[in-house]
Amino acid sequence: MDILPFFYSQSYPKLPQTSSLSSTSRIKTVKITNKRIEMGWLELFEENQQDIEIKQQISEKMSVLVVDDEEHITNTVDKYLSHEKYQVFVAGNGLEALEIYKSQSPRIIITDILMPGMDGLELLSTIRETDDETEVIVLTGHGDMSIAVKALKNKASEFLIKPVDLEVLLNSVQNAESRLVLKDEVKSYTAELEELFKEVHHSRDYLETVLQNSPNATITYNTTGIITSWNEAAEKVTGFTKTETVGKTVKDVFIFESHLIDTGNTNQKNDKQNIVGQILTKDQKMRFINRNANILYDSENKIIGGIESFYDTTEKTQSDQLLEKRYMQVQTINEIGKRVAASIEVGELIGFISKRLVTTFFESANIFFLLINDQKEKLVLRAASGIQINDVLEKLPINSEIEIEDLYGHVYKTGKSGLYSNANKSEYFSEGFSKEVASVFTFPIKSNDKKYGLLHIENAEKMSLDDGDIFMMETIAEYLAISLDKLELVEKITTQNHLIEQQNKTLLKDLKKAGDFQKSLLPEHLPVLEDYKFAVSFSPSNQLGGDYYDVFQISERFVGVLVSDASGHGVASAMLSAMFKMTLEKYSSLDIDPASVFKKINYDFCQVVQTGDFFTSFYGIVDLQTNKFIYSNAAHPLPLLYNYETREISELDSEGFLLGIMDDGITYESKELEFKGKSRLFIFTDGLHEEVNKKNEQYGEERVKENLIKYSDLDKQEFLDNIVTDLKQFTGRDTFEDDLTLLVMDISV
Incomplete structure (x- = not known):
């Protein structure tokens, strides 16, 4: 089997097989002369050589646009589909594909997601603004469940997970072709029946014969929505017979859906296409159908009702819903996992x-x-x-x-x-x-x-x-x-630490020395940069804590910004801070990916620290050339970024677990943003929002955000001083139960 590079041999979800040309009805040429109708017989027949030739002709004319920024992939798919008698266009990005789409109108589009310029999702969204007919097959990588859901919500026909083999890709294209043929048949047949109703409305018996022999589920109704015709194909989809439906309204039969054509709405379009609805069948099963409708007129161009054709789309709709459910389950597990960690x-x-x-x-x-x-x-x-x-x-x-x-x-x-x-x-x-x-x-x-x-x-x-x-x-x-x-x-x-603290009150002098040692770990001066200004406020608790911060020059281009908080209090926390400082210095000069640095620090700490000791930490790296900020968060309180132009606050969050708890299966995520204009980054430890007053009420994250906006016009150091003053007024104390570290980075780029 030929394998396309970077493609995979399975597609999910499996889309429903649409009806093919294996069993069809055809209407021969209709000629109306002096109000006399001449029409050939309706023919019902199984697939034969003539059908095969028709399929081949369709494939030969069916056009496919392949979009991928890797030229060897588009070339391979081009040759393979061209061999299968498809007309193939290729594009290297979304913008180029959009131009080809406008000029060539391909019926099927195969697009990758990640491409320079306009990506696959943007291309899909742009096309769907005006076109719901074109079949769009989206290619995604393993684990891109959120992208797959976004694609399906933008009415992607199918998505395939890379790597995909050529036969699976061909099968998806053929399925798309079958759906297009079915849609064309439904629209053509509905329009043809509409014309017949207009020109030969007096020949109801004859038209009823046409409806009953249609391979598509087709119904008609009058201006009040009462069903006047119901064919056998409609019975196969719903289970209801003609006798059980004619004379009733569409709402009576479908339960959840009414008729599409509202004859009382003068602003309504003449047709409605590809409307997905939900019905209840005769055997009380929920099914999804794709509906197409047109207004019916009499010979005097008066509206006499509507005609609808529909087909069953339950399998595809349920596959889409199942995928979205799975995505929600993954999101729920991740969110609960975060809550568990914190x-x-x-x-x-x-x-x-x-x-x-x-x-x-x-x-x-x-x-x-x-x-x-x-x-x-x-x-x-x-x-x-x-x-x-x-x-x-x-x-x-x-x-x-x-x-x-x-x-x-x-x-x-x-x-x-x-x-x-x-x-x-x-x-x-x-x-x-x-x-x-x-x-x-x-x-x-x-x-x-x-x-x-x-x-x-x-x-x-x-x-x-x-x-x-x-x-x-x-x-x-x-x-x-x-x-x-x-x-x-x-x-x-905590119990053990409490006992130890009770037994070691005589060691207060040693704790004071340890406090001095902790302060010695902190930087004496912060870097002075043209576009980035730093200020810090460190308030040690009435117990020895484990806060640590640093702003350091990694190289002429990169500056590191870090705030961390060790668990617990006492000498052990101070020693953990010292270990953190040494471990950070070990890796920060060699690696400019914060997530990678955290992973290495976590591994080292898991080998040496006692169970129950851990760190939260936020580490970011400023690129002075590009003004980009790469950061990772290891279960630390979310830093706040205030935009002076929009006066909006953003929270800097990323996937990450506590440092030093466990190593197996633990990963950290780096995210990137670009600084533009004037903004202020505020990083703090939990000693701020978790500090309580005499009523045991926490200072709280919302109060932190309110004061970030309230004091935003102050100089960076005045801003920090006002935050500390406000916290003291809130608690009614001049000292705090936990270390309080506040770090500000003012950005002007």
């Missing part, structure tokens, strides 16, 4: 997870988190969300105890999920928390041999979970177990 309070975490699952995937369900109380050997309801949750909580308040028995006991003891689409058929499930329970799904929350509890779902309607749903729920349960592991470990470490 969370320090289990109640807040499981409350967020339960609400997110209800609003996103389980709208007709109640979701419960049951955590074990080891001392009492009972499960405790810690969080709940859902459609009937208020009624449930009246009978079963938060912190209620539940016996470890029935379904809960089975799943908890075996450590295996209990999945029952029909709750009545479960031998373990007897009674739920909710009033109505049709389906029940219970997942264990466990980590290695440690059992923490259950994630329990009760659905009011019968439903089934597919493999993707089960994977998502089990992953969330596993993430929660990891978080509980971490919190349990942090609690132990």
Whole structure:
């Protein structure tokens, strides 16, 4: 098999096979002379040599535009499709492709996504502004699920994952060709029938014969939307016979859809093409159809109703919906993973997870988190969300105890999920928390041999979970177990640190020395640059903390900006800061990719630091030549970028986990932005927004943003001084519980 470089041998999702020319009806030439109709017989026949010749003629005339910035790929596809009798045009980028599209009107377009200038998504979006007919096949790389979803939302016909073999590509082109032929047949046939109605409206019996023998699902209705004709092809799609539909409205039959042609709307176009709708078939199944409609006129050009043709698109529509669902599942897992990494309070975490699952995937369900109380050997309801949750909580308040028995006991003891689409058929499930329970799904929350509890779902309607749903729920349960592991470990470490601090009050002098040592790690002076001005405010806590910052010249072209925060307090945190400084110096001079530097630092720290010790950190590199800023965030509070022109604030976030917790499977992401005009970058540690006042209220991220705007017109150092003053007024104290590091970079480019 010939393999196209950088292409893959599978396509997903598989689009539905549209109807072909294997079984067709043809109408011979119609001639109207002196109001007398002369028409050949309607012929129904299976595929023969004549059909094959027609297919070949279509292929010979069908034009394909191939768009890719790699010339060897376009050349290979050109030769392959030309051999298959297609007329092929090639383009090296989106702009060039758009010019060819306007001048040559290709019926099929195959486009890569990543190209210079106009990329594939921009090309697709531009074409779809005026053209829904052209078939566009999009090529994406592995893992580009978000790009695939965007392409489908812009009405891409299909997407293939690179690398793709030539036979798979040809199959996709042939499928696109079949869909175009079907669309052309439907439009042509609908228009032809419209003309027949206009010219021979008095011959209803004859036209009824034409409709009934059409290979396409075709109906007509009068000006009030009442169906007047319904052919056998429409019966095959919907299950309803002509007898069951004629005399009823389209809404009565389709349930969810009404007739497309509104004869009372004088501003309406004469036709409506490629309208996707949802119907309920006779056997109560949901199906998606593609509808095309035209207005019908009589001989005096008065509107007498409408004619519609439609075909089943359920498989493709459901494939698109499944892809979007999978994308949402991945997004949910990533978002919950971030929460797990940053969370320090289990109640807040499981409350967020339960609400997110209800609003996103389980709208007709109640979701419960049951955590074990080891001392009492009972499960405790810690969080709940859902459609009937208020009624449930009246009978079963938060912190209620539940016996470890029935379904809960089975799943908890075996450590295996209990999945029952029909709750009545479960031998373990007897009674739920909710009033109505049709389906029940219970997942264990466990980590290695440690059992923490259950994630329990009760659905009011019968439903089934597919493999993707089960994977998502089990992953969330596993993430929660990891978080509980971490919190349990942090609690132990916190307890141990507390005991150590109590036992070592006599070491305050040593702590003072350690504080002086920590300050010695910080830079005495910040670089002075023409377009970038720096200022910093460092307020040590009443305990020894682990904040560290630096602004340093990597080379004449690059300047590094870093703020980090070590976990805990005391001498250990100061020593961790010292280790961080040395490790950073080791790698920053050799690597200008912040994510790569974090990965190396994380690996080194995982080899030497104790369990429970970790860092959050933000590291960015300014390119003085291009004014670009490359940065990576390792679970650090999000820096804020204020644009003086728009007066808007942007948060600088990227994928990244705590440094020093684990090495396996941990990755970090670098992002890039370009500075333009005047702006201010504000980087800070959690000692700012997490500081509390006498009412135990946090200073909060929103207050930080408000003050960034409020004091934006002040000089950088005055800005920092005002932030510190405002924090002291809020807390009512002159010292803080945690180190407070504030760093400003003013940009004028």
